[in-house]
Amino acid sequence: MDKRVLKQEMLKILQPEQVLADDLDLMYYSYDSSFLTKLERVYPDIVVLPRATEQVQRIVRFAYENNIPVTPRGAGTGETGGAVAFNGGIVIDLSTWDEIVEVDVSNMQVVVRPGVIHADLNNHLAKFNLFFPPDPGSSLMCTIGGMVANNASGLRAVKYGCTEQYVLGLEVVLPNGEVITTGGIRSKAIKNVSGLNLTKLMVGSEGVLGIITKIRLRCWPKPKARGIAMAVFSKLDDAPATVLEVYQAGILPSGIEILDKSAIKAVNQFKPEIGLPEDAEAILLFEVDGNAPSVEWEGTNIVEIAKRRATKVEWATDPQRMASLWEGRSVTATAAARVRPDGSRVFAGEDISVPLSRVAEALRAIRSLGEKYGIPVVNYGHIGDGNVHTAPVIDPENPAEAEKANQLVHEIHLLAIELEGSTTGEHGVGAVRRQYAELEHGEALKVMRLIKNAVDPKGIMNPGKLI
Amino acid sequence: MDKRVLKQEMLKILQPEQVLADDLDLMYYSYDSSFLTKLERVYPDIVVLPRATEQVQRIVRFAYENNIPVTPRGAGTGETGGAVAFNGGIVIDLSTWDEIVEVDVSNMQVVVRPGVIHADLNNHLAKFNLFFPPDPGSSLMCTIGGMVANNASGLRAVKYGCTEQYVLGLEVVLPNGEVITTGGIRSKAIKNVSGLNLTKLMVGSEGVLGIITKIRLRCWPKPKARGIAMAVFSKLDDAPATVLEVYQAGILPSGIEILDKSAIKAVNQFKPEIGLPEDAEAILLFEVDGNAPSVEWEGTNIVEIAKRRATKVEWATDPQRMASLWEGRSVTATAAARVRPDGSRVFAGEDISVPLSRVAEALRAIRSLGEKYGIPVVNYGHIGDGNVHTAPVIDPENPAEAEKANQLVHEIHLLAIELEGSTTGEHGVGAVRRQYAELEHGEALKVMRLIKNAVDPKGIMNPGKLI
Numbered sequence: 001m002d003k004r005v006l007k008q009e010m011l012k013i014l015q016p017e018q019v020l021a022d023d024l025d026l027m028y029y030s031y032d033s034s035f036l037t038k039l040e041r042v043y044p045d046i047v048v049l050p051r052a053t054e055q056v057q058r059i060v061r062f063a064y065e066n067n068i069p070v071t072p073r074g075a076g077t078g079e080t081g082g083a084v085a086f087n088g089g090i091v092i093d094l095s096t097w098d099e100i101v102e103v104d105v106s107n108m109q110v111v112v113r114p115g116v117i118h119a120d121l122n123n124h125l126a127k128f129n130l131f132f133p134p135d136p137g138s139s140l141m142c143t144i145g146g147m148v149a150n151n152a153s154g155l156r157a158v159k160y161g162c163t164e165q166y167v168l169g170l171e172v173v174l175p176n177g178e179v180i181t182t183g184g185i186r187s188k189a190i191k192n193v194s195g196l197n198l199t200k201l202m203v204g205s206e207g208v209l210g211i212i213t214k215i216r217l218r219c220w221p222k223p224k225a226r227g228i229a230m231a232v233f234s235k236l237d238d239a240p241a242t243v244l245e246v247y248q249a250g251i252l253p254s255g256i257e258i259l260d261k262s263a264i265k266a267v268n269q270f271k272p273e274i275g276l277p278e279d280a281e282a283i284l285l286f287e288v289d290g291n292a293p294s295v296e297w298e299g300t301n302i303v304e305i306a307k308r309r310a311t312k313v314e315w316a317t318d319p320q321r322m323a324s325l326w327e328g329r330s331v332t333a334t335a336a337a338r339v340r341p342d343g344s345r346v347f348a349g350e351d352i353s354v355p356l357s358r359v360a361e362a363l364r365a366i367r368s369l370g371e372k373y374g375i376p377v378v379n380y381g382h383i384g385d386g387n388v389h390t391a392p393v394i395d396p397e398n399p400a401e402a403e404k405a406n407q408l409v410h411e412i413h414l415l416a417i418e419l420e421g422s423t424t425g426e427h428g429v430g431a432v433r434r435q436y437a438e439l440e441h442g443e444a445l446k447v448m449r450l451i452k453n454a455v456d457p458k459g460i461m462n463p464g465k466l467i
Numbered sequence: 468m469d470k471r472v473l474k475q476e477m478l479k480i481l482q483p484e485q486v487l488a489d490d491l492d493l494m495y496y497s498y499d500s501s502f503l504t505k506l507e508r509v510y511p512d513i514v515v516l517p518r519a520t521e522q523v524q525r526i527v528r529f530a531y532e533n534n535i536p537v538t539p540r541g542a543g544t545g546e547t548g549g550a551v552a553f554n555g556g557i558v559i560d561l562s563t564w565d566e567i568v569e570v571d572v573s574n575m576q577v578v579v580r581p582g583v584i585h586a587d588l589n590n591h592l593a594k595f596n597l598f599f600p601p602d603p604g605s606s607l608m609c610t611i612g613g614m615v616a617n618n619a620s621g622l623r624a625v626k627y628g629c630t631e632q633y634v635l636g637l638e639v640v641l642p643n644g645e646v647i648t649t650g651g652i653r654s655k656a657i658k659n660v661s662g663l664n665l666t667k668l669m670v671g672s673e674g675v676l677g678i679i680t681k682i683r684l685r686c687w688p689k690p691k692a693r694g695i696a697m698a699v700f701s702k703l704d705d706a707p708a709t710v711l712e713v714y715q716a717g718i719l720p721s722g723i724e725i726l727d728k729s730a731i732k733a734v735n736q737f738k739p740e741i742g743l744p745e746d747a748e749a750i751l752l753f754e755v756d757g758n759a760p761s762v763e764w765e766g767t768n769i770v771e772i773a774k775r776r777a778t779k780v781e782w783a784t785d786p787q788r789m790a791s792l793w794e795g796r797s798v799t800a801t802a803a804a805r806v807r808p809d810g811s812r813v814f815a816g817e818d819i820s821v822p823l824s825r826v827a828e829a830l831r832a833i834r835s836l837g838e839k840y841g842i843p844v845v846n847y848g849h850i851g852d853g854n855v856h857t858a859p860v861i862d863p864e865n866p867a868e869a870e871k872a873n874q875l876v877h878e879i880h881l882l883a884i885e886l887e888g889s890t891t892g893e894h895g896v897g898a899v900r901r902q903y904a905e906l907e908h909g910e911a912l913k914v915m916r917l918i919k920n921a922v923d924p925k926g927i928m929n930p931g932k933l934i
Contacts, residue, residue, distance in 0.1 A: 106711055106824040107853075129715050151660045162658065164667065165632055180911040184889055187907070188822040190852040191629065192889035193618045193671050194896055195908050195934060196915040200631065200667035204660050221717045244573055248596050250688045250758065291717065294761030355655040357573040385657040386574075422651055425658035433661065440654070441662050444647040447922060448663040454921035455914060467662060 001066055006046050006090075013050075013058045020047040029073065029091050034081045035348035035405070036432050038396060044071065044085035051097040051113075053171060053179060053213045060211060061177030063090055069463050070175075072207040074114065074146030077138040079347040080430025082150065082206050086464045092211060094145050101214070103128055107188050109168060111216050114145025130219040133160035136426075137333065145212050150428040151204030155255040155287070158384030160220075162426070164203040168192075171214035172202055175456040183216065190218060201451075206428055207462035209455045223254075223289040227299040228322040229315045231284045231306035232277050236260065237360045238309035239282040243383055244356065245305045246286070251298050255287035256384030257329050260363050262370075263336070263380040267328045270335035276328050277312065284310075284383070285329055329380070336378035336391035343376075343393040348432060349409030352416035353387045353425030365415050366390055373408045375401070387425035414439075429466045437467055468533055473513050473557075480517075480525045487514040496540065496558050501548045502815035502876075503899050506869060511538065511552035518564040518580075520638060520646060520680045527678060528644030530557055536930050537642075539674040541581065541613030544605040546814040547897025549617065549673050553931045559678060561612050568681070570595055574655050576635060578683050581612025597686040600627035603893075604800065612679050617895040618671030622722040622754070625851030627687075629893070631670040635659075638681035639669055642923040650683065657685060668918075673895055674929035676922045690721075690756040694766040695789040696782045698751045698773035699744050703727065704827045705776035706749040710850055711823065712772045713753070718765050722754035723851030724796050727830050729837075730803070730847040734795045737802035743795050744779065751777075751850070752796050796847070803845035803858035810843075810860040815899060816876030819883035820854045820892030832882050833857055840875045842868070854892030881906075896933045904934055 003021065010019045020026065029047050031037035045068075050056045063070045069089030076083055076095075085091050098115035105128045112121060118132075118139045125131050136142055136154040146152070148170070153162040168190065169183025182198040202209060233239050243256055259267065264276045264283060276283060284306070288298040299315045306313045316322045337345040354362045363379050370377035370392070381389035392408055394401040413423045413436055423429075423436045437445050448467045453459075470488060477486045487493065496514050498504035512535075517523045530537045536556030543550055543562075552558050565582035572595045579588060585599075585606045592598050603609055603621040613619070615637070620629040635657065636650025649665040669676060700706050710723055726734065731743045731750060743750060751773070755765040766782045773780045783789045804812040821829045830846050837844035837859070848856035859875055861868040880890045880903055890896075890903045904912050915934045920926075 104822075104824075107822040108714060129717065151664070153658065157658060161628075161632065162660070164664070165628065174914070178910055178913075180914055181909065182911055184907050185909045185911075186884070186887050187889055188887040189820040189889045189892065190822075191620065191624060191820045191849075191854045191892035193629070193893055194889050194891050194900065195904060195912070196675075196918060197618070197631070197667055197671050198911055198914055200664055200670075201918075203667075204664050208663075221714045221719055224717045247575060247688045250596065250691045252688055290757070291761055291764045293764045294758055297758045297760045353656040353658045355571075355574040355657075357571075382658075387658045417653070420653050420655040422654055422656045422659035422661050424661050425656065426660055428660050429662065437662060440651050442648065442652045443645055444649055444652075444665055445662070446645075447641070447647055447665055450921040451663060451668075451918055454917040 001068060003045050009062055010046060010048050010059065013055055014048055018049045030084065032076045032081060032083050033079045033347050034430070034432055035346045036081045037084050039402060042084050042086050044091040045088050047091045047093055049093045049096050053173065056092065056173045056211050056213050057177050057179055059090065059092060060173050060175065063460055064176050064458060067458060067460060069460050071462050072149065072211045074143035075141045077142045078146065078150065078430060079350060079427045080432045082428055082430030082465055084431065086431055095143055100124055104188065105130070108219050109188065109216060110219055111214065112144050113214060114143055114212050116144045118142050118144060118147060125219055126222060129222050131222045132166060132217055132219055134163045134166065144215055148203055148212055148215055149205065149207050153426045155257065155382060157382065158256055159252045159254045164200055166218045167199055167203050167215065168218050169216040170199055170202050170212055172210040172212055174210045175458065175461040206430060206466045208452055208466050210461060225292040225295040225317070226287065226289045226322065227295045227315065227317040228325045229286040229299055229302045229306065229313065230325045231310040232280045232312040233282045233309060234280060234311050236281045236363060239284050240356055240359045240383065242284060242306050242309055246302055249301055249305060251301060253286045253384065254289045257285040258381060258383035259283045259328060259332060260379045262367065262378045263332050266335040266339045266378045267331055270338050271331055274328050283328065285326060332380045336393060339376050339378060339393050342395050344396055346392045346394055346396065346405050348405065349412035350389055350391065351387070351424045351427040352390070352412060352421055354416055354419045354421030356386050358419045359383055359386055359388065362388055362415065362419055366412060369408055369411050373404045375405060375408055386421065431464055434466065468535060470512050476529055477513060477515050477526065480522055481515055485516045497551070499543045499548060499550050500546045500814050501897070501899055502813045503548045504551050505863060509551050509553050511558040512555050514558045514560055516560045516563050520640065523559065523640045523678050523680050524644050524646055526557065526559060527640050527642065530927055531643050531925060534925060534927060536927050538929050539616065539678045541610035542608045544609045545613065545617065545897060546817060546894045547899045549895055549897030549932055551898065553898055562610055567591055571655065572597070575657070575686050576655065576683060577686055578681065579611050580681060581610060581679050583611045585609050585611060585614060592686055593689060596689050598689045599633060599684055599686055601630045601633065611682055615670055615679055615682055616672065616674050620893045622724065622849060624849065625723055626719045626721045631667055633685045634666055634670050634682065635685050636683040637666055637669050637679055639677040639679055641677045642925065642928045673897060673933045675919055675933050677928060692759040692762040692784070693754065693756045693789065694762045694782065694784040695792045696753040696766055696769045696773065696780065697792045698777040699747045699779040700749045700776060701747060701778050703748045703830060706751050707823055707826045707850065709751060709773050709776055713769055716768055716772060718768060720753045720851065721756040724752040725848060725850035726750045726795060726799060727846045729834065729845045730799050733802040733806045733845045734798055737805050738798055741795050750795065752793060799847045803860060806843050806845060806860050809862050811863055813859045813861055813863065813872050815872065816879035817856055817858060818854070818891045818894040819857070819879060819888055821883060821886045821888030823853050825886045825888070826850055826853055826855065829855055829882065829886055833879060836875055836878050840871045842872060842875055853888065898931055901933065
């Protein structure tokens with residue numbers, strides 16, 4: 001459709017400030033955090049910023065009638081190109097629709113519009129002694145809508161699970177413009193097994209089945225206390241072995257993070273004053289939370305278990321000391337980007353997930369792959385659930401390096417599948433990991449496509465993503 | 468199809484002892500625990516007991532080619548007629564296929580065939596310091612396959628969630644006989660956001676999308692300690708108010724159960740030696756678990772909070788005293804059935820779920836409805852997540868009473884929806900709650916049907932159930 005006509009049509013539905021069509025405006029929507037869109041910008045025809053279900057409905061109905069692709073977008077912090085309009089058309093930016101509709105304290109739940117920022121939600125919930133446990137690294141930027149669409153998680157998934165675990169119901173605008181409410185039209189129930197579980201099908205569906213316009217989340221009582229243990233290992237395999245022994249002791253920490261040799265080196269180079277032990281092969285960080293006596297008991301036991309293998313163990317509940325122990329982990333992502341003065345970090349192949357028993361094997365193999373391609377790779381991540389983050393660092397302006405990085409990333413993805421894992425533990429598939437869908441899912445991919453076609457027969461909803 | 472021909476065909480796939488076609492055998496498959504099938508038995512044409520994926524595949528493919536309805540069945544402990552063949556055809560009894568394929572201790576997961584009994588699984592996992600948290604009342608009988616198909620839960624859902632939270636992957640024989648593996652063909656990952664979440668769509672789909680033949684479950688470290696608090700209230704509203712204050716104190720008990728006046732009376736009538744306080748309007752039972760210091764802290768705090776409203780509070784960690792405090796709750800279901808010497812309990816309308824803030828209102832309204840119809844109703848259940856169990860007691864041989872019970876149950880279901888809850892918190896829809904699907908889900912029901920038709924275009928898979 002002619003872009004001017006498209007703009008006129010959108011202005012029938014929205015106010016002028018809710019419609020963006022200038023090149024400069026569209027530029028901001030031509031990428032996300034993925035390497036793919038860093039290499040090549042992709043522009044939508046138009047961007048709209050609705051703030052009402054009826055507006056979304058009218059936009060989508062218009063798109064449906066005119067076969068125009070629709071790409072929903074939150075804060076654009078994704079690393080898969082999921083919110084980028086590879087087929088052009090309309091980007092629906094939901095980030096300005098950020099209303100916390102209702103905190104229902106007596107039923108331990110909250111209703112939000114998709115644009116609410118994760119950190120803002122938890123700051124607001126804290127006033128009611130509640131919290132929404134998933135905690136992505138992009139907490140200060142990412143939207144709840146984006147988290148639901150991608151089934152985001154983060155540090156605390158090991159104990160608290162992913163976003164899906166907290167989603168009780170959704171309002172969704174379907175590809176044909178109809179609006180449904182999953183989890184019961186008027187329901188405020190916490191438990192509900194009536195009907196097919198469309199809520200959980202929509203979570204993580206990356207916008208290919210519809211636009212999420214309202215979210216009902218279960219909240220949890222906010223834990224009263226927290227503690228951090230750090231353990232340093234001179235042998236890589238000692239790290240997963242220690243994690244397993246902690247589990248065996250009946251302890252489920254709220255987070256278990258690993259920095260391998262590459263990450264330790266990167267952190268020390270970036271901030272020498274942190275002073276991580278240079279000769280270590282791995283550092284584990286355990287976070288435990290709960291009531292104070294429980295935190296103390298778990299900390300004491302983790303220390304005792306870790307001491308069997310670690311060269312150094314420290315435990316802290318003092319906020320300042322905790323922050324200091326955690327600092328190495330906090331700066332890893334930034335530090336990774338600085339391992340080469342002329343380099344920058346590539347967000348690709350950055351999110352594999354493998355069984356805990358194969359984490360050490362995965363880290364060693366990734367190191368070898370980095371050497372094979374001559375690319376430094378920094379490894380860290382959520383070892384508690386096998387979700388490893390890898391950061392290849394290249395000069396992205398150098399096409400030969402970019403090409404090598406893509407080959408490296410391809411091998412990392414294949415490695416994850418080979419090690420009985422997945423190409424993505426939390427960041428999603430988007431446009432960048434679709435090619436592995438058949439290898440990961442086999443015949444199940446057919447069923448995914450049957451469902452996609454049934455719900456979106458014209459294929460207008462976030463085309464080119466997920467499946 | 469002629470039953471003799473059907474039997475011959477099944478004998479081409481299975482051994483003679485795996486095929487049941489005699490009337491007496493079929494009689495055992497003509498009902499489950501539902502009131503509906505107590506009133507009217509429904510016979511399948513044949514029952515088969517496969518113990519291999521390939522056998523299930525051949526059976527289903529034959530059914531598909533010949534348009535024969537297929538009804539999967541576990542232990543038949545369901546209360547919705549979900550495993551009863553209302554349209555005749557083949558019942559696939561999976562209860563004898565009870566292999567624990569693999570306990571993968573180092574990855575905190577277990578792979579089972581559908582017929583494994585819940586209690587057997589947890590007894591086995593205990594050897595490895597692991598457990599599968601959901602705990603249905605029918606633990607000694609029900610199968611893991613049935614739990615997955617119904618997204619079962621029980622006492623501990625308030626802290627540990629429902630079955631779905633633990634299902635990492637499924638092998639499913641589709642209605643056309645094809646076999647898929649959800650959650651990744653070879654995956655042992657705990658976190659995996661690749662592809663549409665077919666795993667969670669299958670959980671709770673009550674057999675309408677396929678036959679579950681293998682289940683990969685996440686396990687948790689087994690908690691080391693447990694404690695029980697009992698609180699007695701002279702005002703019904705004080706019970707939910709206390710529950711809310713416990714949450715507000717940052718405590719998430721592993722179970723919070725309520726017995727209202729009707730249940731207290733039933734228990735005392737059935738077993739006077741338990742000696743529950745006759746004048747109480749409600750009794751709450753809190754179970755907390757975790758490490759010992761945490762259990763002690765939570766118990767102490769629950770007691771302090773409960774004392775603000777309760778007439779009596781007791782806390783125990785001694786196993787014998789815990790069992791004794793819990794005894795009233797343990798015998799409630801049995802006691803309910805004995806409130807009339809000539810009566811028996813009806814399993815219908817037994818499983819509504821309402822928001823915590825409306826539990827007291829629900830219990831009062833159910834009492835009034837019981838009086839309106841002249842039917843004693845015993846109320847108890849999982850107040851922590853608003854899942855109330857109601858037990859109408861009638862003489863089922865008396866058609867007038869049965870008719871009145873059905874009217875009562877209908878009003879209970881409507882009440883649940885009216886109170887912003889659901890007709891079913893954990894038992895499912897099956898054949899008995901389909902009529903409320905539109906009222907509960909509205910337009911979303913259309914999407915459920917689109918998915919059902921896409922996956923099962925011939926409609927052979929458990930017809931007449933769920934949607």
